[in-house]
Amino acid sequence: MTELPLLSLTIFLPLVGAVFILLVRGETDIVARNARSVALWTSLITFLVSLFLWLGFDNGTAGFQFVEKASWIPAFRIDYHVGIDGLSLLMVLLTTFVTPLAIFASWEAITVRVKEFMIAFLVLETAMIGVFAALDFVIFYLFFEAMLIPMFLIIGVWGGPRRVYAAFKFFLYTLVGSVLLLLAILAMYFQTGTTDIPTLLATHFSPAMQRWLWLALFAGFAVKVPMWPVHTWLPDAHVEAPTAGSMVLAGILLKFGGYGFLRFSMPMLPDASVFFTPFIYVLSVIAIVYTSLVALAQEDMKKLIAYSSVAHMGFVTIGIFTQTTQGMEGAIMVMLSHGVVSAALFLCVGVVYDRCHSRLITHYGGLVHRMPKYAFLFMLFMLASVGLPGTSGFIGEFLSLVGTYRVNTAVAVLATLGIILGPCYMLWLYRRVVFGALTKDHLKAIVDVNAREVAILAPMALVMWIGIYPEPFLAAIRGTVAGMLASAAPVAATLAQAAP
Amino acid sequence: MTVSAVAAELWLALAGMALLMLGAFRRDARGGGFIGLVIGAFVVAGIIVLGPAAAPARAFDGLFVIDGFAVFVKLLVLIGAGATLLMSYGYIGRERMNRFEFPVLVLFATVGMMMMVSANDLMALYLGLELQGLALYVAAAFQRDSLRSTEAGLKYFVLGALASGMLLYGASLIYGFTGTTRFTALAALFAGGETPSLGVVVGLVFLAAGLAFKVSAVPFHMWTPDVYEGAPTPVTAFFSVAPKIAAIGLLVRVMSQPFGGLVDQWQQIVVFVSVGSMLLGAFAAIGQTNIKRLMAYSSIGHVGYALIGLAAGTAAGVRGILIYMAIYLAMNAGTFGCILAMRRKDQMVEGIDDLAGLSRTQPMLALALGAFMFSLAGVPPLAGFFGKFYVFLAAIDAKLYVLAVIGVLSSVVAAFYYLRIVKIMYFDEPAEAFDQPVGRELSWVVAATAVFVIFFFVYPSPVVDGAQTAAASLFP
Numbered sequence: 024m025t026e027l028p029l030l031s032l033t034i035f036l037p038l039v040g041a042v043f044i045l046l047v048r049g050e051t052d053i054v055a056r057n058a059r060s061v062a063l064w065t066s067l068i069t070f071l072v073s074l075f076l077w078l079g080f081d082n083g084t085a086g087f088q089f090v091e092k093a094s095w096i097p098a099f100r101i102d103y104h105v106g107i108d109g110l111s112l113l114m115v116l117l118t119t120f121v122t123p124l125a126i127f128a129s130w131e132a133i134t135v136r137v138k139e140f141m142i143a144f145l146v147l148e149t150a151m152i153g154v155f156a157a158l159d160f161v162i163f164y165l166f167f168e169a170m171l172i173p174m175f176l177i178i179g180v181w182g183g184p185r186r187v188y189a190a191f192k193f194f195l196y197t198l199v200g201s202v203l204l205l206l207a208i209l210a211m212y213f214q215t216g217t218t219d220i221p222t223l224l225a226t227h228f229s230p231a232m233q234r235w236l237w238l239a240l241f242a243g244f245a246v247k248v249p250m251w252p253v254h255t256w257l258p259d260a261h262v263e264a265p266t267a268g269s270m271v272l273a274g275i276l277l278k279f280g281g282y283g284f285l286r287f288s289m290p291m292l293p294d295a296s297v298f299f300t301p302f303i304y305v306l307s308v309i310a311i312v313y314t315s316l317v318a319l320a321q322e323d324m325k326k327l328i329a330y331s332s333v334a335h336m337g338f339v340t341i342g343i344f345t346q347t348t349q350g351m352e353g354a355i356m357v358m359l360s361h362g363v364v365s366a367a368l369f370l371c372v373g374v375v376y377d378r379c380h381s382r383l384i385t386h387y388g389g390l391v392h393r394m395p396k397y398a399f400l401f402m403l404f405m406l407a408s409v410g411l412p413g414t415s416g417f418i419g420e421f422l423s424l425v426g427t428y429r430v431n432t433a434v435a436v437l438a439t440l441g442i443i444l445g446p447c448y449m450l451w452l453y454r455r456v457v458f459g460a461l462t463k464d465h466l467k468a469i470v471d472v473n474a475r476e477v478a479i480l481a482p483m484a485l486v487m488w489i490g491i492y493p494e495p496f497l498a499a500i501r502g503t504v505a506g507m508l509a510s511a512a513p514v515a516a517t518l519a520q521a522a523p
Numbered sequence: 524m525t526v527s528a529v530a531a532e533l534w535l536a537l538a539g540m541a542l543l544m545l546g547a548f549r550r551d552a553r554g555g556g557f558i559g560l561v562i563g564a565f566v567v568a569g570i571i572v573l574g575p576a577a578a579p580a581r582a583f584d585g586l587f588v589i590d591g592f593a594v595f596v597k598l599l600v601l602i603g604a605g606a607t608l609l610m611s612y613g614y615i616g617r618e619r620m621n622r623f624e625f626p627v628l629v630l631f632a633t634v635g636m637m638m639m640v641s642a643n644d645l646m647a648l649y650l651g652l653e654l655q656g657l658a659l660y661v662a663a664a665f666q667r668d669s670l671r672s673t674e675a676g677l678k679y680f681v682l683g684a685l686a687s688g689m690l691l692y693g694a695s696l697i698y699g700f701t702g703t704t705r706f707t708a709l710a711a712l713f714a715g716g717e718t719p720s721l722g723v724v725v726g727l728v729f730l731a732a733g734l735a736f737k738v739s740a741v742p743f744h745m746w747t748p749d750v751y752e753g754a755p756t757p758v759t760a761f762f763s764v765a766p767k768i769a770a771i772g773l774l775v776r777v778m779s780q781p782f783g784g785l786v787d788q789w790q791q792i793v794v795f796v797s798v799g800s801m802l803l804g805a806f807a808a809i810g811q812t813n814i815k816r817l818m819a820y821s822s823i824g825h826v827g828y829a830l831i832g833l834a835a836g837t838a839a840g841v842r843g844i845l846i847y848m849a850i851y852l853a854m855n856a857g858t859f860g861c862i863l864a865m866r867r868k869d870q871m872v873e874g875i876d877d878l879a880g881l882s883r884t885q886p887m888l889a890l891a892l893g894a895f896m897f898s899l900a901g902v903p904p905l906a907g908f909f910g911k912f913y914v915f916l917a918a919i920d921a922k923l924y925v926l927a928v929i930g931v932l933s934s935v936v937a938a939f940y941y942l943r944i945v946k947i948m949y950f951d952e953p954a955e956a957f958d959q960p961v962g963r964e965l966s967w968v969v970a971a972t973a974v975f976v977i978f979f980f981v982y983p984s985p986v987v988d989g990a991q992t993a994a995a996s997l998f999p
Contacts, residue, residue, distance in 0.1 A: 168903040202931035209919040
């Protein structure tokens with residue numbers, strides 16, 4: 024361990040950048056330019072710092088690393104306590120990776136109130152990293168909720184025509200879930216006298232209490248995942264949010280749900296998790312099949328990708344609750360891959376939206392003739408999204424299904440339907456937008472992706488690396504997953520016996 | 524008896540009378556200068572409360588008590604009264620309220636509140652309550668050539684008198700059935716925990732009803748929106764802060780000290796009142812278009828949350844209430860500071876829509892008001908979240924799960940209308956800008972409260988520890 028508080032640095036560096044931008048004064052143009060640069064550089068440096076976390080990370084242990092602890096509210100024994108394990112590490116890396124790209128993506132798309140936008144974005148980044156790094160439940164909740172404010176403003180101020188509706192829906196849906204989560208935190212506090220996550224992980228709650236706690240946690244996380252039927256805020260929020268907002272929303276915010284299940288629901292409440300596993304399976308299978316079908320019927324590109332996100336998240340929840348090594352590792356890999364791929368897909372939509380100001384699929388067609396580079400990049404991410412072998416999507420979904428197959432064949436078979444439906448809507452989308460004859464007049468003069476857009480999309484091609492050589496990522500989470508399974512081992516064993 | 528126990532009240536009362544004389548004999552007496560003098564008197568009183576009068580003591584043969592709880596609430600009352608008075612400086616100059624009686628009335632009301640908080644006897648309680656009540660009735664009607672203001676004053680007076688009557692009736696019943704009005708004697712009487720006679724229970728209900736009126740809790744809340752809307756804005760700001768905190772303090776003391784043994788009898792009442800206030804505060808505010816009316820419903824809702832702590836009936840609950848009131852004080856004073864800055868063409872405007880696009884015309888004001896709104900909605904990391912956090916903590920501790928669930932869900936409903944104000948400020952096209960500058964004293968109050976609300980989470984210990992000590996003194 025280093026003396027430098029590397030993790031706190033990662034968390035609060037964006038906030039420092041935000042304060043810096045706040046202090047910038049002067050003419051609107053200059054302020055906007057400075058705000059953009061400061062935001063981009065801050066987020067890039069944050070990414071670099073987080074890479075040092077990865078370098079210093081010890082794959083061999085299941086415990087938390089880079090732990091920092093400071094007294095905060097001594098009267099209640101609530102501490103500022105942060106630290107990361109393999110799961111947190113990957114999520115923190117995902118956050119610090121996607122955020123600068125999202126900021127770069129809004130370089131030209133955001134023209135009004137640039138300063139405020141960049142401040143909101145950096146505050147959002149701090150909150151997101153904080154969520155993944157928190158080791159105290161109250162700190163976790165603080166970051167979890169604090170992220171609502173900047174996101175509300177990002178959707179509401181810089182969004183599309185129905186942004187007000189979308190922003191309110193997003194905020195209120197999330198708030199309903201998370202206030203119940205708060206009650207669960209308080210109940211745990213009274214059971215144990217602490218909100219320290221490692222301590223809570225080692226506590227065994229009575230089975231009856233576990234069920235109530237589990238349901239309250241479920242309310243908080245299911246909205247975030249989002250699981251069917253509380254997913255309806257997602258398409259609205261995605262469609263109305265600016266491109267960068269959608270990227271972060273799909274890429275990172277949705278991971279809070281899966282992260283919550285993995286970090287809290289499953290290891291802290293193992294009995295209840297087993298009890299509710301069928302419930303999760305049913306909701307996840309519905310999510311996978313139903314939202315895939317809904318995606319097929321969409322006319323708006325962003326909406327289609329939003330529904331596909333719900334379907335992909337179904338694999339995450341199924342994988343987590345199989346309580347098998349493969350299932351859980353698969354779930355984490357889906358989260359990681361989806362984080363990059365969906366962000367990239369939203370950016371692909373953003374690229375053509377910036378040029379034509381329409382997201383309707385029928386508005387496009389034959390783009391390959393004018394935008395070959397774009398067609399190539401779009402295809403790459405589209406294929407990663409449908410889980411073509413060799414891409415990151417494949418690793419995650421494959422592992423997740425293997426895990427499911429081990430415990431419940433029927434669920435695995437139904438979930439595989441999603442693997443079939445995924446290519447249907449994605450390939451069809453791709454065919455309608457990119458292939459075909461270039462007949463529409465307004466597309467005749469469309470220009471291909473510029474250097475800036477390539478610079479954003481190219482790093483995201485990292486997904487290929489995960490698909491071909493997933494070992495560095497799997498190694499980071501192996502110890503963590505093993506530790507989580509060990510804490511729930513007796514329960515998982517009974518589950519395996521109950522399976523056909 | 525030691526004089527030091529009542530030194531703060533004595534000082535303020537004497538200062539008030541001296542100021543009245545000064546005002547009466549000086550032709551050119553204006554409100555502005557008196558505001559400074561009264562705030563100075565508050566500062567001195569605050570020092571006395573913290574210093575010589577902080578030691579636990581009794582005075583007047585036990586009618587009057589000083590303990591940690593009284594000190595904490597008195598400080599809040601003094602801060603609230605001082606801050607709202609400071610904010611009114613610009614207003615009274617412009618709106619034909621520039622008479623010296625206004626600050627003096629506020630001062631007398633504050634003396635009454637401090638007596639309420641320290642009351643250790645039903646008679647002393649009534650004395651304090653009426654002193655503050657009478658001053659407040661006049662303050663509500665202070666814009667005497669405004670129809671709305673006089674209507675508000677009259678309404679407040681009639682309904683307040685009714686509530687006082689109920690309270691007195693309850694007190695007389697309790698005296699009749701127990702033979703004492705002294706809190707300590709009552710506490711000893713009920714300490715055994717056996718079921719009291721019906722007369723005592725009826726008296727307790729009347730007492731609770733009268734106090735519920737004073738804190739504007741459902742179902743005795745009807746006066747609040749009208750009075751808040753009609754009264755001059757600085758008076759509304761004052762109403763929403765100091766008297767409310769004092770009345771909550773009084774309610775907490777009455778319920779947990781003399782009637783602490785009867786918790787089974789009054790717990791359901793408090794739960795009902797709390798649930799009613801939270802739900803009404805959440806739903807009724809949605810349709811409001813006047814921001815002062817909206818804040819009235821908001822304050823009803825917040826009383827509901829604070830009462831959750833009382834319903835718990837534990838030291839943890841009282842601690843929660845005290846933290847809640849401290850934070851509520853900052854949020855409300857700040858919000859009303861922003862409302863006072865809503866002037867266009869030298870006229871006050873009160874419509875929510877008048878805030879449209881404030882984030883472009885006055886970004887700092889919009890940022891502050893936005894922070895207050897998110898805080899009132901209870902979104903972390905702002906202070907309002909911690910207020911809710913501690914009362915819900917107490918509720919869960921006392922196993923009041925249903926109450927806690929209703930509480931958090933109604934806070935989501937309430938979030939809607941707070942967000943609507945943020946939406947109007949940030950998402951809508953700008954309306955005509957407000958008059959600038961807003962006045963230095965107003966900016967101070969808004970800036971100070973905004974800093975408190977935003978950065979409370981960094982170092983919450985002083986408030987939390989203070990409330991902890993104060994609550995402990997009530998539960999020996």
